[in-house]
Amino acid sequence: MHKAYKIPTLLGLIVLVGGLIGGIVMINSRQQLIPKAAASPTPQGVALSNVTDTSFTVSWTTTISATGFIKLMSQGKSDRIILDGRDNNNGSQNKRIVHYVLVDSLTAAQTYKFVIGVDNGQFDQNGSPFSVKTAQALSSAPQSDIASGVILSGNGQAAEGVIVYVQLPSGQLASALSGSNGGWAVPLSTIRAENGDSWLNYDLSATVYAIKVDGGPDGIADAILTTAIDKPVPPLKLGNSYDFRQSREPISDATGKQTTASGSSTSDKSGAKSLFDFSSLGPVTPLNEGLTLDNPKKEGEIIYTDKPEFFGSGPAGSSVEIKIESVNPISGE
Incomplete structure (x- = not known):
């Protein structure tokens, strides 16, 4: 007895072909939809x-x-x-x-x-x-001498968690982080000379020095002042420059610029940027510790295509060996 075979109808063929095409699209899409890791922000x-x-x-x-x-x-x-x-x-x-x-x-x-x-x-x-x-x-530090103050945000609120850098002439860079009330304090007496082999010698009432405040995208502030008025330093507002050599009470002129009581614009006269010998440790570059594989995303991932694509990064000139585990393992370099 012969077994009867039925010829698929036109509708059946369309369904079969459509399913095949859809399967191919889904398989290929799987390779394309694997997300790559976002780059870390540069310091x-x-x-x-x-x-x-x-x-x-x-x-x-x-x-x-x-x-x-x-x-x-x-x-x-x-x-x-x-x-x-x-x-x-x-x-x-x-x-x-x-x-x-x-x-x-x-x-x-x-x-x-x-x-x-x-x-x-x-x-x-x-x-x-x-x-x-x-x-x-070093031996015990000289007599305690602490500079302090308050940092304000652009809208006049306490600026928490911003960096306050203090630079005395011929001294190493000192810093502090502002607290929840915007307050900060830096012990000047424990600042070392540039070579680090001795405590810095400075005048407790007449040394001119600079302060830089870094709030990142929230803004910066800088000031030039003397050791005579740093207990505390007048409030520093992000986005402003100050010169306290003549007075500790800055006022605002008609343009909104911060000025000293004598009327000289701090942005014109302070010289804080030239006095503040601040330089970053740049250039800062991404560290390539080794090879990274972005696609496939993880080791042992099952690949549903006979033409897999591999994406990744690594140091220039590196050799990469890829091995695909299957019925007939494939490897290459």
Whole structure:
């Protein structure tokens, strides 16, 4: 007895062909719809400050909120990850625009190398890790002398979590982070001379120095003042420049510019930028620690096509070996 076969109707053929085409489209689309990881924001205005015999501070800003950390590279030991002090206090990493990391528990007169971490990316200095040498241990610091003040946002509210840099002539850069009420304090008496081998000598009432406030996208402020009026420094508002050499009471003129009581415009006379010998640790460049594979997204992923596409990145000149596990394994370089 012969088995009967039915010839598919036209409608059946259309359904079969449509299903085949749809399956191909879905398979191919699967390769195209795999998202690539977003690039981490690049650190801006990276600065090294508060260098002592056992610690140093690294600070920077980002254009968007991101997590931040420092990876300290130790010879013969595991790399050490140091979080922003505010993250250490609450036990989790938070995204923020202003980043401030204290690296401590170090050895005197030793050179340390580090990279900056932002979200999932890491950054070095034009292909090499950042480098800093801790200072020699010194005897007890001179008499305590602390500069302090308050930082205000552009709308006059307390500016929390912005960086206040203090630069005395011939001294190393010092810094502090403003608190919840916008307040800040920097011990001037523990600032070292440029070479780090001695405490800085300065006049407690007549030294002219500069302050720079960095709030990232929220704005900056700078001021030039003397040690005679820094307890406290008059409030500094982001977006303004100040000159307190003649008076500690700035006023606003008809144009809205901040001026001293003598009437001279701070933007014309302060000279804060030339006095403030501030330079960032740039150039800051993305760190390529190795090869990354963006598509397929994960190891062992099943690929539903006989012509898979691979996307990724890595250092120039690197060799990549790809192996596809199947009935007949395929590998190539």
